[in-house]
Amino acid sequence: MITIKEIAKQLNMSTTTVSNVIHGKTGEVSDETKKKVQDFLKKVDYVPNISARNLAQNESKIIGLALKARADKYENLIMDPFVSVLIGGVEETIRNAGYFMMLYISSDTDEIMRHVSTWNVDGLILFGMLNDDGIRVSEKYKKPIVCIDTYSIEGLKHFTNIGLDDEQGTYDMANYLISQGHRKIAFLSDNMNGVDLARFNGYKKALKDARIRFSSTNFLKIKPRADEIEESLDEICGRSDEFTAIMCVSDLYAVTLIAALTDRGISVPEDISIVGFDDNMLGQLHRPALTTVHQDVKAKGVTAAATLLKQLSGQKTPNQIKLPAHLVIRDTVKNINK
Amino acid sequence: MITIKEIAKQLNMSTTTVSNVIHGKTGEVSDETKKKVQDFLKKVDYVPNISARNLAQNESKIIGLALKARADKYENLIMDPFVSVLIGGVEETIRNAGYFMMLYISSDTDEIMRHVSTWNVDGLILFGMLNDDGIRVSEKYKKPIVCIDTYSIEGLKHFTNIGLDDEQGTYDMANYLISQGHRKIAFLSDNMNGVDLARFNGYKKALKDARIRFSSTNFLKIKPRADEIEESLDEICGRSDEFTAIMCVSDLYAVTLIAALTDRGISVPEDISIVGFDDNMLGQLHRPALTTVHQDVKAKGVTAAATLLKQLSGQKTPNQIKLPAHLVIRDTVKNINK
DNA sequence: GGCGGTTACTTTTGCGCATAAGTTGTACGC
């Protein structure tokens, strides 16, 4: 790797002159010298040493993307097509702006923080963190942070959140189910926090507005761990006759549930209607095609990255951006109005 | 961020002493001093500045993972669950060894090379590159390179390849189909290079061994671009009565094809048998569950990373590692032996 | 004809770290 120093020596000039040409500082160097340097740079295919530049400038041109992996989850966050699409969106945006992406997958917040300060990362995108973790990181780490899908009023004081109108999504979906004659509608999820809670709330709100009583038995809790999911599914399928429709918190769960029901001779949507949330490949390629709530995952990644970039350039950004969610009506809901 | 210099000043000692303690150089520093430094380090939560360390050591502790994205592909490489699992495997291995992962998604080989030398990346993992690109990169970039799923005899002189016994996989699968009475077996893919070609060869070899004539009309070429795939699928479905079974080069295509067939009233496996390759979620959650060839994608990522790490520590590694592929018999193949 | 201003440079400094080279002080052998 050729250095500025070496170039300067071979060209018989000072490193500053070379550096100035590299940084396009016009007015400081004559056109003649400039051309000479530029030609030489091209000839030797000069590439700056970023470590040196970072050290001198105290910046890194790195954006960290930290995914808090929930390793015990069915199967794992990283398995969800969601994740790679999100990563792709972030990477593309970052790279086009001349930044680099360092990917960090861990369930250990401390490890993430250590990593971030080690590299002097310019900005951070957090995904899958629990609300409190996001705050903890942001208190320690004084640079721009953008979170994805974090629900935390407290958190918004510390960072920008890129989310989805989850509540509206499930609200619309529940209303759609109601319009199709459904009253006994269950909600399936593995927890009651963050995104899942918001989606649950939209569902509950729709029931309330339609004057349908919500009973806690309508909440179907699925156990996400790989070694428990079968048992969980068994129980849920056993109770399926209590409902005419089940709203799942994700497409992954919806498709998983449909498979389990199918295996038990219960057919969708004839015997029971099932809907998902996310609108990923899983439901699109499913037959019957999955009725679900669409979200643009790539846009989420792109928006997160773009927002961070704005902050890095000193611009203000709203501390909450909600992307729209919309219904995608396909074939897993039966109209049971007589 | 506190520096070694500052720590040394506060402790009233030299930076070398502090540095020695950090690097565990025993025998150079007394136990008493050592303890004092260690306690202080913990107290102030010292994190080294990697840029400075890199500059001094001429290494980066970064492993680059370059994905050559085929942006026009249905939809996109990054959408395939395959990719995120692979990334996850690499990241985990790398991180446990104290390295960091820089992810780079691009269809531009030159851009990848520039990036790699900019960061003085210690090692490279290449995925999705065309054979020639891998060679081009390795000629320029003199450090360890591990490729994933590259088929290139020439390439093996330049880098280690982590692959799968693709040919054996399709060979076994084709034999299985033959054992179920199938003779008119098509092979569906979008190209005839690398992995796809190897899979095709296994299929062809099985036909030959069973004395079944292969005709080029048995190769079903699917157009991967999102705007062409429907038309492509239409044509293929129209010809489905020519075959009793179709072997697809991936689960993604298999499931896509089954959906298209289903939409046209052709049912699987009653009317036609369909099999995939990869064994990902898509086929596992499908009903009927997809008969396919399993590959351990995470292991691929882990092996690639582990091999690179070995090379970085100066060990020799074989220049070709082939992971096993094995049949997963599920429900999309009909036994048509009368 | 001395002075301010400009152009086109060069010299110097320092970012934080690792390490080669140098400096004490002291115990020990003979």
Add this chain to the structure above:
DNA sequence: GCGTACAACTTATGCGCAAAAGTAACCGCC
């Protein structure tokens, strides 16, 4: 009591780059 060996340090240097500060030549101008 002198040389040596070693432990336990410190000082100095350089990695490659950016930028502050310095220099030298020249031009125009009252």
